Amino acid sequence: MEKEKKYCYEYPRPALTTDCVIFGFDGLELKVLLIERGIEPYKGRWAFPGGFVQMNETTEEGAKRELEEEAGLKNVFIEQLYTFSDVHRDPRGRVVSVAYYALVNLKEHPATAGDDAKKAQWFSIKKIPSLAFDHEKIFRMAMLRIKGKIRYQPIGFELLPEKFTLSELQYLYEAILEIKLDKRNFRKKIKKMNLLIELDEKQQNVQHKAASFYQFDKQKYEELLHKGFNFEI
Amino acid sequence: MEKEKKYCYEYPRPALTTDCVIFGFDGLELKVLLIERGIEPYKGRWAFPGGFVQMNETTEEGAKRELEEEAGLKNVFIEQLYTFSDVHRDPRGRVVSVAYYALVNLKEHPATAGDDAKKAQWFSIKKIPSLAFDHEKIFRMAMLRIKGKIRYQPIGFELLPEKFTLSELQYLYEAILEIKLDKRNFRKKIKKMNLLIELDEKQQNVQHKAASFYQFDKQKYEELLHKGFNFEI
DNA sequence: ACAAAAGTGTTTGGAATACACCCATGC
């Protein structure tokens, strides 16, 4: 029996979905979270988590809801990426998707504890499998965005634990920008922007000189943002 | 009699529209094109041109179609701005809008020759009237985008005629950035990026030393873009 | 001759880059 179609309109409407590119950093590599599709179309292919936008939520709220339902992630940095509307991007019919990207710190969200028992897995951005729908296009755009953005906004801290070493921060920048940076110059720049708080704590049980932990000074950053400030790496 | 509602779906769907912030430059001021609404809601208020997305077109195609229908503009630079989805942004019901911004050169599109006999008018960005819906939010975002973008991409040329003087170019940058620039430093930077062709032609019948006309070297720009280049003003 | 905008260089300070060695720790 056909499903009941009870929502009727004078003109046809595309379906509206969100998709979310979730970036995580494990200390070495930049990764994204993918979900294996359990149903057609693209059954068995990997895709970014997403779903339909409900009538009582904004697209951002929808993306956050899917983030929690499909990946068990709450209170993470999320920002709109782009809206994808190719007429044939979904074989089921006309579906327009508002894509977001999110940044999470993998140490505090290690596994992929989605409520739905869907198969979810973190993939290095260097080894992305073939993706469903137009998600490869979405991924390319998300990479461009994050690479551009990290140069003038301190979004990197969203990907690190509360306390981190300067080397961890540098590895993160290198992973995102896909280039090597000079240690001394990197530290000079980071120190100059004056948004890090050096903690008394140091690494323990490491087989080398213990590194100091630092913390991002979010409060100071908000203040400076308010005054219309500029950050560049 | 109620209108026939013949497009039915299993779940409710928001309506999908586009809105477009059209920037123009008249040599002195940066302006945007607004349409006076002829019907409720917000009858008599000004709004950006826009309309419903059709099932056989992308949102960008829809925005371009509206641009032509409502403002008589064809073949202009257009780029996606942001998708606005507040649940109550439209009093008629749930309407999600994908906003675009366009750049046109006012000398070649002087009047506001829309096919629809709607009232359209160019407003200086310094004197924007009260707008319908959430269009003030859209406008603020468009301003931020264009200000940020012009610093690293040569989009300004879209707002100028084919041939222009360096002073005109400088006035444009000043109008967009809402700051004064130093003439010598501006010219130094512009010359260094090496994307202008100096023409043999000069201004005529001006009451001062005649300025040379220049042309944007689009071909060279495309080549450099391809090689992954960086432009900064 | 004068009004009005075009056009042009130099100096200075700060940022970006390149580059190599000693230090603390665990084994």
Add this chain to the structure above:
DNA sequence: GCATGGGTGTATTCCAAACACTTTTGT
């Protein structure tokens, strides 16, 4: 004592910013 990564300074180059006068043209 050695392997491992932490931490640090200087010299050079390049870019950004500040700044004023001469030139051309029409009236």
